[in-house]
Amino acid sequence: xxxxxxxxxxxxxxxxxxxxxxxxxxxxxxxxxxxxxxxxxxxxxxxx
Amino acid sequence: xxxxxxxxxxxxxxxxxxxxxxxxxxxxxxxxxxxxxxxxxxxxxxxxxxxxxxxxxxxxxxxxxxxxxxxxxxxxxxxxxxxxxxxxxxxxxxxxxxxxxxxxxxxxxxxxxxxxxxxxxxxxxxxxxxxxxxxxxxxxxxxxxxxxxxxxxxxxxxxxxxxxxxxxxxxxxxxxxxxxxxxxxxxxxxxxxxxxxxxxxxxxxxxxxxxxxxxxxxxxxxxxxxxxxxxxxxxxxxxxxxxxxxxxxxxxxxxxxxxxxxxxxxxxxxxxxxxxxxxxxxxxxxxxxxxxxxxxxxxxxxxxxxxxxxxxxxxxxxxxxxxxxxxxxxxxxxxxxxxxxxxxxxxxxxxxxxxxxxxxxxxxxxxxxxxxxxxxxxxxxxxxxxxxxxxxxxxxxxxxxxxxxxxxxxxxxxxxxxxxxxxxxxxxxxxxxxxxxxxxxxxxxxxxxxxxxxxxxxxxxxx
Numbered sequence: 238x239x240x241x242x243x244x245x246x247x248x249x250x251x252x253x254x255x256x257x258x259x260x261x262x263x264x265x266x267x268x269x270x271x272x273x274x275x276x277x278x279x280x281x282x283x284x285x
Numbered sequence: 286x287x288x289x290x291x292x293x294x295x296x297x298x299x300x301x302x303x304x305x306x307x308x309x310x311x312x313x314x315x316x317x318x319x320x321x322x323x324x325x326x327x328x329x330x331x332x333x334x335x336x337x338x339x340x341x342x343x344x345x346x347x348x349x350x351x352x353x354x355x356x357x358x359x360x361x362x363x364x365x366x367x368x369x370x371x372x373x374x375x376x377x378x379x380x381x382x383x384x385x386x387x388x389x390x391x392x393x394x395x396x397x398x399x400x401x402x403x404x405x406x407x408x409x410x411x412x413x414x415x416x417x418x419x420x421x422x423x424x425x426x427x428x429x430x431x432x433x434x435x436x437x438x439x440x441x442x443x444x445x446x447x448x449x450x451x452x453x454x455x456x457x458x459x460x461x462x463x464x465x466x467x468x469x470x471x472x473x474x475x476x477x478x479x480x481x482x483x484x485x486x487x488x489x490x491x492x493x494x495x496x497x498x499x500x501x502x503x504x505x506x507x508x509x510x511x512x513x514x515x516x517x518x519x520x521x522x523x524x525x526x527x528x529x530x531x532x533x534x535x536x537x538x539x540x541x542x543x544x545x546x547x548x549x550x551x552x553x554x555x556x557x558x559x560x561x562x563x564x565x566x567x568x569x570x571x572x573x574x575x576x577x578x579x580x581x582x583x584x585x586x587x588x589x590x591x592x593x594x595x596x597x598x599x600x601x602x603x604x605x606x607x608x609x610x611x612x613x614x615x616x617x618x619x620x621x622x623x624x625x626x627x628x629x630x631x632x633x634x635x636x637x638x639x640x641x642x643x644x645x646x647x648x649x650x651x652x653x654x655x656x657x658x659x660x661x662x663x664x665x666x667x668x669x670x671x672x673x674x675x676x677x678x679x680x681x682x683x684x685x686x687x688x689x690x691x692x693x694x695x696x697x698x699x700x701x702x703x704x705x706x707x708x709x710x711x712x713x714x715x716x717x718x719x720x721x722x723x724x725x726x727x728x729x730x731x732x733x734x735x736x737x738x739x740x741x742x743x744x745x746x747x748x
Contacts, residue, residue: 241343242339242342242343242346242401242402243401243402243403243404243405243406244339244404244405245335245404245405245409245412246404246405246408246409250405252408253406253408258406258407258408258411259407259411261403261406261407262399262403262407262411262414262415265398265399265402265403265406265407266395266396266398266399266415267395268398269394269395269396269397269398269399270391270394270395272394272398273390273391273394273395280357284361
């Protein structure tokens with residue numbers, strides 16, 4: 238099966254330090270929001 | 286009846302919104318279900334919860350995407366087909382919809398990225414936080430949309446300016462209009478029920494093929510727990526919502542119950558064929574004298590009939606009457622399914638009952654049908670007004686020709702038939718596969734899935 242959605246870390250797999258995980262958390266959220274904004278502005282530019 | 290721009294615009298909006306509501310009514314409940322699954326996995330460490338999460342998150346992502354696409358269409362449609370409504374109502378409605386985007390949609394869109402692509406990167410606890418925020422976002426979205434719609438059902442906290450446009454004078458009255466609390470509760474519970482029915486149907490489908498599939502056994506029990514508790518609660522919420530409608534939109538109640546004449550102790554019509562032109566219900570099966578009890582009002586109170594209102598203001602009585610009965614009938618069937626499931630669980634015979642599993646599969650789409658029927662009651666029952674008592678539907682339409690609206694309606698039908706059919710078929714295929722695939726071992730280092738022909742090929746020796 239092709240994995241497209243990231244599964245959780247395996248049992249015993251070490252986690253990255255908290256600051257790096259928080260960085261990913263904020264970074265992924267901002268990147269997702271930015272992607273949404275790009276689509277929204279593109280639609281607006283296309284239609285207005 | 287002539288197919289003018291107004292009627293075609295109404296048909297177009299009905300078509301697009303009926304497609305759209307399918308997705309949020311599913312994703313609101315599914316987001317919360319995912320949060321519960323992930324929380325239980327973190328607490329218990331039980332792999333079945335994780336596997337169910339990985340199975341349903343794909344379906345959530347697809348449904349969320351289709352919900353967004355079908356929702357964007359309606360925003361533009363309001364501008365193109367209902368420009369007078371937009372001009373008059375946007376100072377009040379506009380901010381509510383903007384709040385929905387700013388508070389709910391961005392919350393969902395932002396943290397969906399973490400949910401899908403960040404589990405290893407952010408770790409289990411931050412990932413759980415992202416799932417909870419997405420679930421919160423879906424509920425917040427429901428809050429603002431129901432708020433805007435409730436204001437259109439019973440507008441409060443505004444004034445009319447000399448040019449006819451509306452201006453909010455009290456935002457709290459606008460947001461929390463009288464019909465809002467009961468309608469928000471009714472819609473939120475409907476979303477949870479819809480999701481529980483789909484989860485139950487998917488699990489029952491898998492169990493019909495393999496009675497021992499552990500994830501499906503667990504998910505079916507969770508779904509039964511939901512409709513055993515939520516379906517009776519929904520009956521109470523619906524009753525409360527009906528009482529609010531009676532107070533603020535008695536004409537809608539008269540159409541729902543086919544009260545043709547005002548009287549105390551109206552009969553409770555069970556089924557029949559309402560005839561708007563003859564102002565009577567043909568072949569009616571009714572229980573006499575219990576209307577006031579059903580409506581929850583004193584026995585001597587006169588319940589207004591359709592005769593108390595100008596005939597031009599009557600909605601399409603037959604449609605409202607039957608949509609309501611379909612919604613209530615399905616709701617009662619959901620309660621029955623919940624009771625049946627609880628009895629089977631208590632007797633430890635759940636997976637043995639082929640008839641229950643078949644019934645659960647058959648009830649899978651019932652939530653969607655009930656939601657659409659409920660919205661038909663709410664929206665068709667409000668006619669001929671877009672903003673009840675303030676702006677008529679006939680005065681809300683854009684100055685466009687029937688040809689333009691029919692062309693866009695035709696385009697919508699064709700595009701929706703292709704895009705959403707493909708999406709729905711893909712989701713159904715994912716559901717049909719069941720969660721068993723999530724329990725398979727991950728691909729090996731060279732990306733070859735176990736059980737495939739490639740997996741039998743020995744790895745290349747290192748140079």
